[in-house]
Amino acid sequence: MEEVRLMKGNEALAHAAIRYGADGYFGYPITPQSEVLEVLEEQRPWETTGMVVLQAESELAAINMVYGGASCGKVVFTSSSSPGISLMQEGISYIAASEVPALIVNVMRGGPGLGTIHPSQADYFQAVKGGGHGDYHLIVLAPSSVQEMCDFMWLGWDLAFKYRTPAMLLADGLVGQMMEKVILPEPRPRRTEEQIREQCPWAINGRKNMRKRNVVTSLELDDELMEQNNLRFQRTYKEIEKNEVRYEAINTDDCDYLFVAFGSMARICLKVMEIAKEQGLKIGLLRPITLWPFPSKQIKEISQNVKGIMVVELSAGQMIEDVKLAVECKLDVKHYGRLGGIVPTPEEVLESLIAQFSINR
Amino acid sequence: MDIQDIIKPENQVYRKPALLNDSHMHYCPGCSHGVVHKLVAEVIEELGAAEIAIGIAPVGCAVFAYNYIDVDWIEAPHGRAPALATAAKRLQPDKLVFTYQGDGDMAAIGTAESLHAANRGENIAMIFINNGIYGMTGGQMAPTTLLGMKTSTTPYGRRADLNGYPLAITGLMAQLDGTCYVTRQSVETPAAVRKAKAALRKAFENSMKGKGTSVVEIVSTCNSGWKMSPADANKWMEENMFKKYPIGDLKNE
Numbered sequence: 324m325e326e327v328r329l330m331k332g333n334e335a336l337a338h339a340a341i342r343y344g345a346d347g348y349f350g351y352p353i354t355p356q357s358e359v360l361e362v363l364e365e366q367r368p369w370e371t372t373g374m375v376v377l378q379a380e381s382e383l384a385a386i387n388m389v390y391g392g393a394s395c396g397k398v399v400f401t402s403s404s405s406p407g408i409s410l411m412q413e414g415i416s417y418i419a420a421s422e423v424p425a426l427i428v429n430v431m432r433g434g435p436g437l438g439t440i441h442p443s444q445a446d447y448f449q450a451v452k453g454g455g456h457g458d459y460h461l462i463v464l465a466p467s468s469v470q471e472m473c474d475f476m477w478l479g480w481d482l483a484f485k486y487r488t489p490a491m492l493l494a495d496g497l498v499g500q501m502m503e504k505v506i507l508p509e510p511r512p513r514r515t516e517e518q519i520r521e522q523c524p525w526a527i528n529g530r531k532n533m534r535k536r537n538v539v540t541s542l543e544l545d546d547e548l549m550e551q552n553n554l555r556f557q558r559t560y561k562e563i564e565k566n567e568v569r570y571e572a573i574n575t576d577d578c579d580y581l582f583v584a585f586g587s588m589a590r591i592c593l594k595v596m597e598i599a600k601e602q603g604l605k606i607g608l609l610r611p612i613t614l615w616p617f618p619s620k621q622i623k624e625i626s627q628n629v630k631g632i633m634v635v636e637l638s639a640g641q642m643i644e645d646v647k648l649a650v651e652c653k654l655d656v657k658h659y660g661r662l663g664g665i666v667p668t669p670e671e672v673l674e675s676l677i678a679q680f681s682i683n684r
Numbered sequence: 685m686d687i688q689d690i691i692k693p694e695n696q697v698y699r700k701p702a703l704l705n706d707s708h709m710h711y712c713p714g715c716s717h718g719v720v721h722k723l724v725a726e727v728i729e730e731l732g733a734a735e736i737a738i739g740i741a742p743v744g745c746a747v748f749a750y751n752y753i754d755v756d757w758i759e760a761p762h763g764r765a766p767a768l769a770t771a772a773k774r775l776q777p778d779k780l781v782f783t784y785q786g787d788g789d790m791a792a793i794g795t796a797e798s799l800h801a802a803n804r805g806e807n808i809a810m811i812f813i814n815n816g817i818y819g820m821t822g823g824q825m826a827p828t829t830l831l832g833m834k835t836s837t838t839p840y841g842r843r844a845d846l847n848g849y850p851l852a853i854t855g856l857m858a859q860l861d862g863t864c865y866v867t868r869q870s871v872e873t874p875a876a877v878r879k880a881k882a883a884l885r886k887a888f889e890n891s892m893k894g895k896g897t898s899v900v901e902i903v904s905t906c907n908s909g910w911k912m913s914p915a916d917a918n919k920w921m922e923e924n925m926f927k928k929y930p931i932g933d934l935k936n937e
Contacts, residue, residue, distance in 0.1 A: 375775055379800075384767040390761075394768070399775075516776075527756045530737075538757045539757070539758045
């Protein structure tokens with residue numbers, strides 16, 4: 324049954340996975356998300372649900388274990404943080420090209436390089452624009468609370484299986500490390516082999532009753548066929564763009580300025596809005612929940628009724644490019660970001676808004 | 685006696701394995717892959733494992749193994765077959781899971797995945813084709829290329845000071861606690877083929893018994909890459925490759 328707990332975002336990921344009926348987790352420790360593997364090892368789900376938990380020798384191995392498990396129609400995931408996710412890009416591209424469902428969690432830290440262990444959102448481009456080689460997209464979900472860390476695991480797998488494509492939870496070190504109340508959903512059993520055979524007829528699980536063999540591959544040397552494969556991927560992406568845009572809009576009906584922010588930065592923007600309201604300044608927030616597909620249409624609509632938009636990110640300005648595309652440069656779009664693991668205070672965000680838009684107080 | 689009187693099941697002494705399909709193989713005439721594919725297909729059939737067999741194909745000449753052996757396959761990224769096999773087996777312990785890897789896959793780009801899968805004692809069989817050269821990409825140096833051997837990236841012969849030494853990776857794998865059976869075989873004579881088949885069978889049986897990782901190295905020829913006739917390649921292999929990679933069991937527990 325449901326359970327109310329106080330826990331870290333990273334811990335919620337692990338509990339959400341077990342309760343979803345996940346078949347396997349494969350990961351390699353990296354700060355700030357090592358709690359995922361630690362909690363799973365402590366919970367020992369192999370003794371209860373039969374879920375496999377394995378500490379891999381590298382992120383490369385981990386993502387390829389996920390690729391192998393996903394090819395078998397199993398509910399599998401990995402988690403890592405920015406440098407580890409960079410290593411996984413090869414496997415993610417293969418998973419996308421092979422049209423198998425998998426879930427990848429990135430609890431972002433500041434980069435580039437080894438960078439810092441503190442929160443960042445600077446992997447936005449990597450997550451929503453491809454990351455690995457070739458024309459592909461991930462469904463990218465951006466949790467901004469511990470509850471959403473839990474809920475989006477379930478949503479991520481649901482979407483990944485619905486469209487047979489990898490999904491990513493793009494969290495940041497803040498959401499991963501902070502503790503909040505979370506309602507853990509009622510556990511569900513893992514699927515049986517019979518259910519997998521029925522629901523995923525493409526799965527690699529042996530030629531039972533000598534069914535036609537299945538092959539999972541990303542290789543097609545006949546260019547005409549490879550183009551057809553690519554066109555099929557693009558049709559899937561169009562479907563996802565049509566059906567799966569998710570966002571939260573707060574005070575957007577009656578505001579002079581609009582924040583666009585995701586994850587932990589959306590939480591900070593809420594505080595900014597509170598302070599601004601006391602000063603007589605009306606600010607709304609559009610929080611993309613899916614970073615891909617991006618809520619472009621919604622941002623464009625709201626942009627027609629505001630004086631300006633400020634994108635607040637823990638980066639030098641990445642999501643702002645998608646916001647600018649959404650408003651088609653018809654409105655002034657500003658940016659405020661801190662880098663290298665620094666999280667801004669609400670006061671400095673408000674100061675920046677006032678300064679950049681020359682607002683008279 | 686008419687020819688039709690002879691064509692009877694009881695007189696049949698040889699047939700193509702049921703699990704080797706009719707796709708045209710892309711392998712060069714004289715290449716060892718064809719023989720090993722046939723053996724893998726035969727052993728799976730004889731073990732009655734066609735319904736539970738899962739192959740993990742590599743990148744390299746055997747990338748299209750999934751076109752020929754009629755079981756379920758996943759085509760892995762280069763070097764990562766053991767990682768995929770690890771998950772496929774752990775998530776489905778009742779299946780027969782094997783990798784089929786070349787020397788680049790096993791001993792260069794996939795060294796970490798191969799050694800760690802073996803070290804964890806994953807209940808998989810790893811088939812390792814060692815022909816000392818990169819066939820698929822046109823004959824470049826492999827980690828197992830012998831010293832002095834000419835390849836397109838060692839056109840004057842492999843030099844230890846420039847290119848390092850040939851890597852006998854199965855020797856390393858035999859030292860790992862996770863492996864139960866590590867053997868080196870070849871397929872250039874009928875006698876060798878029979879021994880190689882027995883080795884493959886043992887490896888598959890071990891993995892189904894949960895004894896740990898089995899590694900079957902097949903020291904092989906690449907007559908195209910070596911720029912020799914198939915017969916000369918067999919002779920060259922026996923005279924040169926076998927010195928560095930001696931045939932026989934390295935570990936049999």
